[in-house]
Amino acid sequence: MFAPLFARELRVLLRNRGAVFNPMAFMFLAVMLFAVGSPLTDNSRAQFGGAILWIIVLLTNMLSLDSLFRRDYDNGVLEQVISTAAVPFVAVLSRMLVQWIGTGLLMTLLAPLLCLFLGLPNQAIPITMLALLLGTPALSLLGAVGAAITVGFSRGGILLGLLVLPMFLPVLIFGASAISQAVAGEGSSAPLYWLAFISMLALTIGPFATTAGLRISLQMQ
Amino acid sequence: MSLKELWHKLGSPRWFYQMSSPWVTAFGFAAALLLVIGVIWGLVYAPQDYQQGNSFRIMYVHVPAAMVAQSVYIGMGVAGFVLFVWRMKLADVAIAACLPFGVMLTTLALFTGGVWGRPTWGTWWEWDGRTVSTLVLLFLFIGIYALREAIVDVELRGRASALLAMVGTINIPVIKYSVEWWNTLHQPASFTISEKPTMPPEMWLPLLVMVLGIYCYAAHNIMSRMRIEILQRESRTQWVRNLFVVDKVSGT
Numbered sequence: 042m043f044a045p046l047f048a049r050e051l052r053v054l055l056r057n058r059g060a061v062f063n064p065m066a067f068m069f070l071a072v073m074l075f076a077v078g079s080p081l082t083d084n085s086r087a088q089f090g091g092a093i094l095w096i097i098v099l100l101t102n103m104l105s106l107d108s109l110f111r112r113d114y115d116n117g118v119l120e121q122v123i124s125t126a127a128v129p130f131v132a133v134l135s136r137m138l139v140q141w142i143g144t145g146l147l148m149t150l151l152a153p154l155l156c157l158f159l160g161l162p163n164q165a166i167p168i169t170m171l172a173l174l175l176g177t178p179a180l181s182l183l184g185a186v187g188a189a190i191t192v193g194f195s196r197g198g199i200l201l202g203l204l205v206l207p208m209f210l211p212v213l214i215f216g217a218s219a220i221s222q223a224v225a226g227e228g229s230s231a232p233l234y235w236l237a238f239i240s241m242l243a244l245t246i247g248p249f250a251t252t253a254g255l256r257i258s259l260q261m262q
Numbered sequence: 263m264s265l266k267e268l269w270h271k272l273g274s275p276r277w278f279y280q281m282s283s284p285w286v287t288a289f290g291f292a293a294a295l296l297l298v299i300g301v302i303w304g305l306v307y308a309p310q311d312y313q314q315g316n317s318f319r320i321m322y323v324h325v326p327a328a329m330v331a332q333s334v335y336i337g338m339g340v341a342g343f344v345l346f347v348w349r350m351k352l353a354d355v356a357i358a359a360c361l362p363f364g365v366m367l368t369t370l371a372l373f374t375g376g377v378w379g380r381p382t383w384g385t386w387w388e389w390d391g392r393t394v395s396t397l398v399l400l401f402l403f404i405g406i407y408a409l410r411e412a413i414v415d416v417e418l419r420g421r422a423s424a425l426l427a428m429v430g431t432i433n434i435p436v437i438k439y440s441v442e443w444w445n446t447l448h449q450p451a452s453f454t455i456s457e458k459p460t461m462p463p464e465m466w467l468p469l470l471v472m473v474l475g476i477y478c479y480a481a482h483n484i485m486s487r488m489r490i491e492i493l494q495r496e497s498r499t500q501w502v503r504n505l506f507v508v509d510k511v512s513g514t
Contacts, residue, residue: 186429190409190422200408204426207401208433210394211440218444239436250429253346257422261415 046122046132050139057112061143064105065151071097072158086160091169091220094155095213098148098173099180103202103209105144106184109136110192110255120259123252133255134248137185145177161224168223168233175236176216182240182247183208189254193261211239272352275492276501282485289482296475304468311465317381322469324374326476328396331367332434334360334480335399338406339431342424352488354420355495357427359487361407363480368400391442398437402430416495 054061075093079085113119113136126132148155152170156162161169187205191197215232222229271277304322311318338360345353375393376386387393406423413419461469496502 183429183433186425190426191412194412200405200412203401203408204405207398207405207437208429210398211433211436214440214444235440242432242436246429246432250425253425254422257418257425260418261413 042127043131043135046126046135047138050135051142054139054143060105060108061147064101064144065147067104068097068101068148068151068155069158071100072155076158088221090156090159090161091165091224092213092217094159094161094169094220095176095216097155098177098216099206099209099213101148102144102177102180102184103205105140106181106188106205107191107198107201109140109185109188110258114192114258119255120262123255123259129255130248130252133185133252137181137248137251140185141178141181145173145181148177149173161220164226165220165223168229169220171233172216172219172229172236175233175240176212179212179236179240179243180209182243182251185247185251186254189251189258191258192255193258212236215239273348273350275352275355275496276499278352279489279492282489286482286485286489289478289485293475293478293482296471296478300468300472300475304472308465308468309462314382317378320374320378322472324371324378325469326473327367327374328371328392329473330476330480331364331371331396331399333477334364334367334484335402335427335434336431338364338427342427342431345420345424346428351420353424354416355488355491356484357406357420357423358410358491359484361403361410363483363487364403365400365407367476367480368396368403371396372400391444395438395441398441399434402434406430 072093075097110119113122122132123129149170152173153166156166156169184205187201187208190204191201194200215235219229219232219236222232271281300322305319308319308322310316338357341353341356341360344350345357372393375396379388380386383390406426409426410419410423413422493502493505
């Protein structure tokens, strides 16, 4: 049951290139704004580079979450999926997984470029990639709850940010500290374990809460 | 009355309205008594701190406000769970009543924290771990508030905010400990369940009185708000009308 749903979502993602391309373009634009607005020196790069990277990742993810369920909600597919799927939870999970592939996984693969633009040293690249790989699932999973609750509003964007950004805080803390420890040449296994833990916790509550949120939003129609 | 019976009776807002009347009064008196004792004891009779002098006395407002604010959020999460599982109308009334009070207490905790921080840390605001976790608590309250404002339908509004309160409650420990681990110059918690307080009893006893007083005040305030909310929601029913008609007749 998971495979056909997953294949369908993946096909939708591949055909809707804007949904993948636009957030990534926004991400690099934001990197540029940071770099121009506060020219980073060698010292401050090591200090703030990780934090800036993660803040941009957080904001990009938040922006792409707004469109997570919107199209399916508007054209009625979502209602069909929720009411006909044997286990709606699986359908929602496959949607979230594909959203993560389009944002989190892509960011992980683009991390070397981000590090280059933000002036992070090469030695930090593997840890940055690992931190993104472990931390971004939590963003997609927890963020989807907010997206599910706000999908019924025509302009849910700001409310979505208000709801999900406080929950992203732990990911920011451990993600940024993993990178800054890697830059300093220390082992950063502790924050990486934390990121993995937060993602696991998000996996246990995110899909259930998202399904419940979608049910509520569908009744608002 | 058995617990199960009580549980079933809580399903009726009318029963809660009638039952809560003496409790609101009792909690109100208890709060007034405890707060007056606590304030006088803490501000006048408690000894000065050997390092912080008299400025530590703001603790008697700051600590209870921060503690009870967290409890109110967790209580809201529990109410959310009850609403979600048993669809109990009263739980939504409780969430609605907890929100404004929670916002008020969190703001009070942040404000008194600033007042305390000025003489001891030399700054009104510091991005300290505990400060940030209280600020996040405020944002979580505001988030649910904003969500409730955005939904018109009463039942859906209740379920959406219940869901959010539950997810928030699960996240609170993670947020709290990650921020504290991240950076703290805050002094350690004044009260923990597992350890003896590091303060002498003359100092922590008034604090305990204040904490209990604020808890009683929270119960009083939230229950009163719930009663008003029930009257508003049930204003079309016969029992609420009778309430006022009878009053009018006996008043004239």
